[in-house]
Amino acid sequence: MDNNLYEKLKDRTFYKVCASGNDFVVLLNYDQAITPDEAKILASKLCRAKFSISADGFILIERPTQERAHVAWRFYNADGSEAEMCGNGARAVARLLSELGLVPNPFYLQTLAGLIYAEIRGNRVKVALTKPKDLKLNITLRTEYDWYLAHFVNTGVPHVVLFWEKIEEAPLEKLGPKIRYHELFSPAGTNVNFIELICEDNQKYLKIRTYERGVEGETLACGTGASASAYVAYKLNLVEPPVRVLTKGGEYLEIDIDKENEQIYLEGEARIIFQGKIYPDALK
Missing domain, CATH: 3.10.310.10 (Diaminopimelate Epimerase; Chain A, domain 1)
Structure with a gap:
C-alpha cells in the first residue's frame, strides 16, 4: 500500500x-x-x-x-x-x-x-446528456461465432446496440467481450447493449442488458447504454419518446428525446x- x-x-x-x-x-x-x-x-x-x-x-x-x-x-x-x-x-x-x-x-x-x-x-x-454522435445503423459485425446486425452511437461514451428476441438468453458473457474489443471499434472499444422490444397493453418499452467497458462484465444498469438503446430504437422507428427502459436491476429509466435538437434526457431514481x-x- x-x-x-x-x-x-x-x-x-x-x-x-x-x-x-x-x-x-x-x-x-x-x-x-x-x-x-x-x-x-x-x-x-x-x-x-x-x-x-x-x-x-x-x-x-x-x-x-x-x-x-x-x-x-x-x-x-x-x-x-x-x-x-x-x-x-x-x-x-x-x-x-x-x-x-x-x-x-x-x-x-x-x-x-x-x-x-x-x-x-x-x-x-x-x-441532459451530451448530444448523440457517430450514429451508424445496420452494421454487420462478424465474430468467430456468427454474423450480427448491430447499431452504434456515442451518448457520451461509445455503445453498440443489438436487438435480441429473448434477452434472458442473450450470450452476454461470451459475445459481449468479442464486440467490446471488435476491430471496428478500436482502439477505444465500446460498451455492448442487448435489447428486447416489449409490447404489452398497446405500450412499448425496452428491456436491456449491458456489458460495460471498464467493468468488463454485466452491470445492473447503464444510463448511457439505456439512452443509446432508446435513441437507436427511435431512429429505427420502433418507439416514440419518451421511452421506458427496464434495467437488469429491475428499475425503469425514462429516456426522452427532443426531436428538434436531438437532445437526450435520462431520468430515474x-x-x-x-x-x-x-x-x-x-x-x-
Missing part, C-alpha cells in the same frame, strides 16, 4: 451512491490533492468486491474550469480506466451534491464528454447509501 496516498485519504469522507443498480464511490477533491494517476489506483482498489468498498465506478468531485459549470468530476471505471461520461453516475452524484448543499438546482456538471445539465426532483434526477472513512486495509 502507498502510505503517501493513504495520508491523503485518512481524513476524507467517502460516499457510496447508487442509481438504478449502478453503485459508485465518491470523494470530494476540491483541493486536487489526489492526482489522476492516484485516482486510477484508488478506483482499482476501492471498487473491488468482497475485499474493499465494492462499486461499478469511482468519482472525484473537483472545481470546474469551464465558465458555466458549477462543479466538475473525474470518472473512473472499476478497472482504473478513466471514462468520459456515465449517465447513472451523473444522476447519483447530482443527488449527493444537492443533499450536501454544494450545487444549486438545477446545475451543470463538467465532464470529459462536455457539460451535463442536472435537475433534482426529490429522489429522482434528470440529466438516485440513492445516497452511506458515508464513511477509508481504512488502510481497503487499499491492500
Whole structure:
C-alpha cells in the first residue's frame, strides 16, 4: 500500500451512491490533492468486491474550469480506466451534491464528454446528456461465432446496440467481450447493449442488458447504454419518446428525446447509501 496516498485519504469522507443498480464511490477533491494517476489506483482498489468498498465506478468531485459549470468530476471505471461520461453516475452524484448543499438546482456538471445539465426532483434526477454522435445503423459485425446486425452511437461514451428476441438468453458473457474489443471499434472499444422490444397493453418499452467497458462484465444498469438503446430504437422507428427502459436491476429509466435538437434526457431514481472513512486495509 502507498502510505503517501493513504495520508491523503485518512481524513476524507467517502460516499457510496447508487442509481438504478449502478453503485459508485465518491470523494470530494476540491483541493486536487489526489492526482489522476492516484485516482486510477484508488478506483482499482476501492471498487473491488468482497475485499474493499465494492462499486461499478469511482468519482472525484473537483472545481470546474469551464465558465458555466458549477462543479466538475473525474470518472473512473472499476478497472482504473478513466471514462468520459456515465449517465447513472451523473444522476447519483447530482443527488449527493444537492443533499450536501454544494450545487444549486438545477446545475451543470463538467465532464470529459462536455457539460451535463442536472435537475433534482426529490429522489429522482434528470440529466441532459451530451448530444448523440457517430450514429451508424445496420452494421454487420462478424465474430468467430456468427454474423450480427448491430447499431452504434456515442451518448457520451461509445455503445453498440443489438436487438435480441429473448434477452434472458442473450450470450452476454461470451459475445459481449468479442464486440467490446471488435476491430471496428478500436482502439477505444465500446460498451455492448442487448435489447428486447416489449409490447404489452398497446405500450412499448425496452428491456436491456449491458456489458460495460471498464467493468468488463454485466452491470445492473447503464444510463448511457439505456439512452443509446432508446435513441437507436427511435431512429429505427420502433418507439416514440419518451421511452421506458427496464434495467437488469429491475428499475425503469425514462429516456426522452427532443426531436428538434436531438437532445437526450435520462431520468430515474438516485440513492445516497452511506458515508464513511477509508481504512488502510481497503487499499491492500
